[in-house]
Amino acid sequence: MTVSFQKYIDKLKEYWSGRSKKQKMIIIGSILLLVILISLTTFFATRTKMVPLYKDLSLSEVGTIKASLDEKGVKYEISGSQILVPEKDADNLLVDLAAEGLPKSGGIDYSFFSQNAGIGMTDNEFNVMKLDAMQTELANLIKGIDGIEDANVMITLPPQGIFVSDTKEEASAAIVLKTKAGYQFEEKQIKGLYHLVSKSVPSLPTDNIVIYNQNFEYFDLKNSENSSGETFATQNQIKKEIERDVQRQVQSMLGTLMGQDKVVVSVTADVDFTQENREENLVTPVDEENMEGIKISAQKITETFSGEGAAAGGVPQGEDPADTLGGTYQQGANGNGDYERIEETINNEVNKIRKEIVESPYKIRDLGIQVMVEPPDPEDATSLPQERVDDISKILSTIVRTTIDKDAAGAELTDEAIQDKIVVSVQPFNGKPQFSSEQKFTLPWWAYVVGGILLLVIGLGIFLFIRSRKKREEEEEMEEIMDNGPQLTIPDVNDEQETESSLRRKQLEKMAKDKPEDFAKLLRTWISED
Secondary structure: HHHHHHHHHHHHHHHOOOOOOHHHHHHHHHHHHHHHHHHHHHHHHHHHHEEEEEEOOOHHHHHHHHHHHHHHOOEEEOOEEEEEHHHHHHHHHHHHHHHHHOOOOOEEEHHHHHHOOOOOOOOOHHHHHHHHHHHHHHHHHHHHHEEEEEEEEEEEEEOOOOOOOOOOOOOOEEEEEEOOOOOOEEEEEHHHHHHHHHHHHOOOOOHHEEEOOOOOOOOOOOOOOHOOOOOHHHHHHHHHHHHHHHHHHHHHHHHHHOOOHHEEEEEEEEEOOOOEEEEEEEEEEOOOOOOEEEEEEEEEEEEEEEEOOOOOOOOOOOHHHHHHHHHHOOOOOEEEEEEEEEEEEEEEEEEEEEEEEEOOOOOOEEEEEEEOOOOOOOOOOHOOOOHHHHHHHHHHHHHHHOOOOHHHOOOOOOOHHHHHOEEEOOOOOOOOOOOOOOOOOOOHHHHHHHHHHHHHHHEEEEHHHHHHHHHHHHHHHHHHHEEEEEEEOOOOOOOOOOOHHHHHHHHHHHHHHHHHHHHHHHHHHHHHHH
16 A cells, blocks of 8 residues: 555656646646635635614514524524524525514515615605515515415505695505415414515505415405404304305315316305204103103002991081071081092103203305306317316215205205306406516526636646646556567667678688587588589
8 A cells, every 4th residue: 555655656756847847837826726716615605694684673672583583593693773694594584583473663674776776866766666676575575485486566655745744544565476286374374474564564554465366365364353352253254264165175176177277266155143052951751652761669548438427517617607508507417428549659760851052153054156167278168078067066066065054054955956056157267367487596697707717727637637647658658668679789880781691601600610510511511412
C-alpha cells in the first residue's frame, strides 16, 4: 500500500515538474476558483433567509406568537413589533397561526407594491397595485392549505371617507377555490381560512366573506356565539348541514362516475323540528295470550246461615215514627230465611313498564335533489346515453327513499312521488371557473451563471487531467520500448565501408588463424569440387 502510494506521489511530482510556469499558474488558479465557487454555492444554498411574518404587533401579541413558535420548534427573530421567520416556513406558519386565531391585531406584510412604487405614482395607481398585490399574496397563502390546489381572490375595499365623522364602511371578499377531488375539510381548517382572510384585509368581518369551490360547494363559518341563543339560526344551520352532507355525498359519487367537473348537484330539504318529550307507564299481563298474570296468592271465604229469627222491632235510630209513611211506624213480622256468601280473592303479578321517550330533535319530511350533468361531448347532448341517465335517477331515488323519515312524511312514498323529487338535466356547462396554469419554479439568473462557470472549470480540469494522463502513458510506452526493443548498431562514419568479399576474406583469415585444421579441410573440399 505504501509503495503504491509512493509511486503515485512520484508520478505526481514528475508530472508537476514537467509543467511550465504558465501551466502551473492555470492549474492553481482553476483549483482556487473551484473552491471559491463551491464555497459560495454552499453559502447561498444553506443560508436561511428571514422574512417578516407579522408587523405592527402589540407586545402581548408578540409574546403569544413567540410561545406558539417555541412549541412548534420554529426558528424566529424578533425585531421591534415584527417577527421574522425562515422564508420557506412563512406561508405554512401563517395558515397554522390563523387556525389558532392568531394574531388578534396587526396585519400580514405585503412588500410587492412597496418595491414597485415609483416617485411619480398617483394615489389611484398605488391603491390598484396594493389591491392587486393583496389579492395575489392572499391567494398564495390560501394555496398552502392542505386540500387546496388553486385559489382566485376578489377583494372590494370601501372608499375612504373625507371627514372623520363619515361612517366607516366594511370591505368584502369573494374566493373561488380549486379543491382536490373528494377532500373533506375540517371545521378547524374552514375557521382558519376565514380568520386568515379577515385579518389580511382591513375592515373585513367574517360575515362579508364568501368562499366556495369549483363545484359550487359553499364553505360556511359556524359562529356559535351568534347562533347559540337564536332558534331560527340553529335550525337553519342544521338544515344547511343536512343539505350539504347529501350534496357532498351525491357530488362525490357522481363525480367519480362522470368526472368532478362534469356534475353539479343542488339539494333542498324540508326539516321538521317538532320535538316531543313524554312519559309512558304501561301495565301488561305476563301471559298475553290468555290475558293473565302470575298468581302469587289466593283467598276464598264462604258464609252460610239458616233458621228462624224474631221479628224486628223498635224505632230505627235517628228517625221519627211520625215521619213514616201512613203516619204510623210498621214493625217487621216474624220470618224464616237462609243466607250464603262466597268471596274469592286472587293476587296476580303483571308487567309494569315505565318509559321516558324523547323524540328526535328534527326529522326530514321532504328532500329534493337537482343534478346537472354535462355530456362527454359538450356539443352533442346525445353523447350521454339514456341508460346512464336512468342509472343516475335510480341512485338518487335510493338516496331520497332512505333519507326521508317515514313517520314525518305522512303519505306513503311511492315510486311516482320519489320521481317528482328528482331532476336530472343533461346540458353543456358554460360557466366553469377558469384557473391560471400552475407556475413553475424557476432558478435565479445568478444560479445559471455560477452553474455554467462551475461546469466550465470542471470540464477544464477533466481535459487537463486526460491530457496529462495520455502524455504520461506515451512516455511510459517509449521507455518500455527503449528497454525491451532490439539493439540497433550504428556504424561509425570513420570506418571503411565493407563489402561481402571483404567480410568473407576476414572470416577465412580468422579461421586459418584460430582453426587451421578446419581451414585445411575446407581448402581440400574446394579443390576436390573444382
